[in-house]
Structures are given as C-alpha cells and as structure tokens.
Amino acid sequence: MSTGTPPLTNPPKPQTRALNCPQCGAAIVLRSLGHAETVVCSSCHSILDAKDPNLQVLQKFQVATSEVPPLIPLGTRGKLRGTDYEVIGFQRRSIKVEGVRYDWHEYVLFNPYKGTRYLTEYCGHWNDITVCKELPSVGFAQATYLGETYKHFQTADANTNYVLGEFPWQVRVDEHATATDYVSPPRMLSSEKTANEVTWSLGEYTYGTDIWKAFQLPGTPPEPVGVYENQPSPVSDNVKGIWAAFLGFAFLLLIAMAAFDLTSSKGTVFDHSYVFQSGEPKGEASFVTDIFDLAGRTANVEITTSANVDNAWIYLNYALINQDTGQAWDFGREVSYYYGRDSDGSWSEGSQKDSVIVPSVPAGHYYLRIEPEGDSKHPPIGYSVEVKRGVPVFGFFGIAFLALLIPAIVITWRYISFERARWSESDHPPVKIGNSED
C-alpha cells in the first residue's frame, strides 16, 4: 500500500523510554512515546497514563492465570503492506450472543511515520485493520464507504477483558462499546460506539500464513476454524462465470447435436421381414441374411428389430459378420411386450421395438447371422430387421450435458454452503435455528 517508509531495522532509539511502574516498580518500556495514551504494566496489571510524566495509575485489573499470551509477542517487528510495524499493544475482547461468549484478540501495531494500525484474530481468522479516514454512510442494513457497499452482519456489545502494552487511546478493562460489523468480503467495515464517540475502521481479511511471514514468527499460525464474516469465498467469483460457461457449452452441444444429426447418413442399408415359427428345434432356426454393403468411413451401425409380440417375447442372437475379413460383432436382443389389467389398473411392460448400435464398423460387405428364440406356446411371431449406417448417438450428448452440469452444480453448492456458514453467525441467519422467536 505504501512505499518509501524508512525501515525499522534501525529504529529511532531516542524515542524509546524506560520507566518504572509507580504501583509495583517494574520496568515499563514505552515504544511509541508521544503516541501512547495509556500503557499497561505487565507485572501488576495497572493501566497507567502514558501522557503523565509520573505514570499515574488509571486502573488496576485482575488477570486469570489461564490468560493466553499474545500469539505475536509485544515488541515483535514485521513488514505489513510494505511498511515496518512494531507490535506495541494487545487486548482481548469479547461479545456475548445468546448467552455464548465469543473472544477475539486485537494487536496494536505502530510505525513512527505511519502511526497505528491493528490486527485482529478470531479462531485463526485474521484481519488487517485501519481507522477510516472518511465517515461511511449508513443505510438500512448496509453501509457505504469509498463507493463500496457493505452488508450489515452483526451488532453486539463488545467488552474489553484484558489489555497489555501501549494504546493510543484511554483503554480500560471492562469498557463496553457497541460494535457493528458490515461486510463485503474480503473487507469489513466496523463501528464502535461508546457514550462519547463513534469510531469507524476498515478491515481486510488476511491469512495467518501471511501474518507469520510478515512478522517472521516461529511455527505455523493456528488453523482457522469455521467461516469468518469477511472471509473470501474460494468460489464466489467463479459461480456466475461457470454458469455462463455452462450455458455456452450447452449451446455448443445443441449445435453439435443438430450438426451431427443433419450430416449423418442414417441410410437404411438392409430391411427385411421374417416370421419365427415357434416349436422349431433350437439351432435349426438360425439363418443368414443377404449380403449388404456398408460404405464410407468407419461409422456405427444401428440394427432395429420390430416384432409383433403380444404378451410374448422373442430373443434374437445376432452376429454382424464381415464377409471379407471374418470380423464379427455378436450381440443378443430381446423384444418383449406384455400388458394387462389388475387391481392397480392397466399396466404394460416392454416394447415391440428394439434398437442396438454397433460401434465403429469399417466399410465392407456384411451379412447378419440371426438365431431367433421364442416361447413355444405362442403362435408364429413376425418380425423385421432394419440396418442403418451412421446414426447419431444422442446418449453421448446427454452424458456430456450431465458432465458439464454436475461440476457447475457442485461449485454452486459449495458457494451456497460457504455463504450459509458465513451468515449463520450473523444477525441475519439464512434459517432460524432452534425455537428462537427472533
């Protein structure tokens, strides 16, 4: 964001002052000097007036032994957005929602030329925060700042529970403020309202790994838990684009289907009718057709069997045989059609027509070897066999359509799940949870 700021590798030493706590006598280091309003004694937990040469005690608070130390120790220096900063303050704050307390940590960063900025951390989610330079305009459930609209996320009473280091304001433990968050991921606009003032700040979601890298911290940052209010969705930018791409592909698929249907030959190369005499010994029923030509490039062959089966079946063992090469395609097809009426009403099963598509058949002279079988109790069954060359297989287009649709649905579902997880923690949850009357 900013360049040209002198690095803090050789900080202006004269600005650091060592003092002693008037309460316990422990050494106190003031890192930001004139910028600090209050400083906290880390030994006796007294909040001292940093503007007072005698460090007047403003407040003293108790610290639980379970208090978690800052993840970034005070005095740590790092480069954030091209500017060197030093961690000078730390506070733990909390809100209570429906009886559940949520704690987060805030770090005060200082640069003698740039002033202060802040880092917040909640369950592994970090935000880089600066104070707004202009006053945002607030509307119904939204706020606008620098031309960007932010949706209202949550309003809660924030309490300060623990402080450490220096602060450029009059910090107090158990100080309350009404905190309101508006989000436009990855940014977040927050206001803090006390009896005396309203402070607006702008936060940008920052990954823990970037913080660790910036401050050269040992180990790894804590893993983020859940979805944070301004956490950028991994798929949000893609959903509309993917559906636009899907529609484009679907249109191309439709064009391709029409083109293949129009350009495929679909010519009938053989058509003949037969009668199957039931009761003939099996094996002797087999016969071969006349030879027919399959011309052109390698293409599929559709063999359609139509039989006048009436509550009956006929099964045909087919072999499409190349007269010249001896190559054969062997398959069996059943044509059966049953119907009737029972307590559920009329019913029917099967069809009097069946088609099969033999794949990638080269040009040549072919014949069919047919071996029909049927129920010997039924009268003779008439059937016809039609052979077509080069038919479009619409099933491929259906599969392609689904193959294109499924990823688009999955990505959309991921997007919706992410946004639901985000807003479920807000004042505007997507669904009511439990028996709340809110």
Place this chain on the structure above:
Amino acid sequence: MFKKLYLAYGVLVLGGTGVAQYNGWSLDRVNQLKNVPKSVRDNPGSYRSVYGFYHHYTGGK
C-alpha cells in the same frame, strides 16, 4: 481458477463427445469377434453366439 479449469474441462467434454460421435462409438454392449469362418454363411448353425445361453426374461406382471 475454477472458471479456467471448468473451461478446459468443458472443451475436453465437448471434444470427447465429437470424437465419440465422429468415430461412431456406441453405448451398447456388443461383443467383437475376429476370424469368423466363411463356412458360417453356408452353415449358420455352426456359429455359436456368446449370447446363446442367455436366460430370457419372460415378462409379465
């Protein structure tokens, strides 16, 4: 990134469909054999279909 991946995937799907269609592939199950003797034409009964022992569904509710 997702969009670029999807675009590449879509092109592959469309291309695959075109290749399948152009080469005359099929979704049906057909058994392919080689070197069927020419005598089958004179004696069709000598050919043994791999589907010859299929147990037929006789239909009906």
